[in-house]
Amino acid sequence: MRVIVAGGGIVGLTSAIALHKAGIEAVVYEQAPEIRAAGAGLGIWANAMAVFDKLGIGEQLRSIAKPTEMYFRDPSGKFIDPPGFSKDDHRYLLAQRPELNALLAKTVGRDNIRLGSRLVGYAESDAGVTVRFADGSAADADLLVGADGAYSAVRSQLVPGSDAIVHEGHHAWRSIVAPPEGVTVDESVIVLGEQRTRGGFVPTVDGTVYWLINQFGSSGPTGTPKEQALERAAFLDTTGWNRALPALIESTPDDNILYNQIMLVPPLSRWVSNRVALVGDAAHALSPHITAGASLGVEDALLLARLLVSAEGLPGALAAYQRDRLPHYAKVDELSKRVEDSATPEEFATNYVAFSHWMLTR
Numbered sequence: 001m002r003v004i005v006a007g008g009g010i011v012g013l014t015s016a017i018a019l020h021k022a023g024i025e026a027v028v029y030e031q032a033p034e035i036r037a038a039g040a041g042l043g044i045w046a047n048a049m050a051v052f053d054k055l056g057i058g059e060q061l062r063s064i065a066k067p068t069e070m071y072f073r074d075p076s077g078k079f080i081d082p083p084g085f086s087k088d089d090h091r092y093l094l095a096q097r098p099e100l101n102a103l104l105a106k107t108v109g110r111d112n113i114r115l116g117s118r119l120v121g122y123a124e125s126d127a128g129v130t131v132r133f134a135d136g137s138a139a140d141a142d143l144l145v146g147a148d149g150a151y152s153a154v155r156s157q158l159v160p161g162s163d164a165i166v167h168e169g170h171h172a173w174r175s176i177v178a179p180p181e182g183v184t185v186d187e188s189v190i191v192l193g194e195q196r197t198r199g200g201f202v203p204t205v206d207g208t209v210y211w212l213i214n215q216f217g218s219s220g221p222t223g224t225p226k227e228q229a230l231e232r233a234a235f236l237d238t239t240g241w242n243r244a245l246p247a248l249i250e251s252t253p254d255d256n257i258l259y260n261q262i263m264l265v266p267p268l269s270r271w272v273s274n275r276v277a278l279v280g281d282a283a284h285a286l287s288p289h290i291t292a293g294a295s296l297g298v299e300d301a302l303l304l305a306r307l308l309v310s311a312e313g314l315p316g317a318l319a320a321y322q323r324d325r326l327p328h329y330a331k332v333d334e335l336s337k338r339v340e341d342s343a344t345p346e347e348f349a350t351n352y353v354a355f356s357h358w359m360l361t362r
């Protein structure tokens, strides 16, 4: 079987690794001229590490990431520790996205990646699927895996009318920076603040710091990205205990601050056809308040590869994949919404850990 994976992000690259591991030929077609990663830090939860361990790259990944814990504080700096959850519900690894994607791309192998290849459409038949690219070229395969992110061209053809939608009022700012003189960051600080703002910072493995700010219900941001982030950082500190966060933001060049209007993929009626399957954000771009879209997405990759070798024929494997994924993500959406709708920081923390506990133990 020959597979085309459209998209060389974390989930597309992981899909290719899982397919290779299952003995299936797979080539990644990425639109960008190089494998790069939009974003700064990435929290990798234990469910994703279990996938990477099964694919044989867990140890390499651990060597470029930092073990850390997600404990929330209220805006006065007080820890919120919802009862009934173990330390394991809070543990994750903090990776830097470019290093992570570089490791995944190296594992896929340069010969199995075609750069500068933007998929613009596909045609499927009983005999196979032909994928068309923006430069006029085409490639044939038995299966097309759409791992082309929230704005997926594969999804727009597979499920017409499924364009990514604006998560109204939800904005995010983030960067990675070396701590400025006089600022020491030796622990992670994540705050559930006022005005439905969340954020803080996490030390990375190389001594730099990942800072992030998110806000629900935000009015349209004005000013430079730095001014926008600083305005919201004030909601995370009501008593002056958290001076490091504004100092980190101040010391970040504006060009290095990544700002996003959050986009979501609406629930889909289907994830597959007879020759096409969606994985990762292409199928389920989630709100990042659960910081788990990628951790969940790599599970899609492993499941799909396993079903392709264990289920009866290609259509049977794809149908089994969809049967598993649709209810699974309906549950993710339900738990995620509960976190989003929380009225207080305490309720948010409780619902958040309930989500991560479900993700890690189901």
Ligand SMILES: Cc1cc2nc3c(=O)[nH]c(=O)nc-3n(C[C@H](O)[C@H](O)[C@H](O)COP(=O)(O)OP(=O)(O)OC[C@H]3O[C@@H](n4cnc5c(N)ncnc54)[C@H](O)[C@@H]3O)c2cc1C
Binding pocket: 006, 007, 008, 009, 010, 011, 012, 029, 030, 031, 032, 039, 041, 042, 043, 044, 045, 117, 118, 119, 120, 147, 148, 149, 150, 151, 152, 153, 172, 174, 260, 279, 280, 281, 282, 285, 286, 288, 291, 292, 293, 294, 295, 296, 297
């Ligand atoms: C602010 C924020 C913070 C987050 N934090 C976390 C976190 O801590 N932990 C976590 O698990 N998740 C987190 N997420 C979610 C995570 O970023 C995504 O779930 C993950 O990056 C999705 O990976 P992907 O490979 O599916 O898609 P993407 O990373 O979007 O990759 C898609 C790839 O496809 C390529 N592509 C697009 N269109 C085409 C085309 N037509 N042809 C060819 N190639 C194409 C793109 O160039 C890109 O390389 C966060 C998200 C946000 C917005």
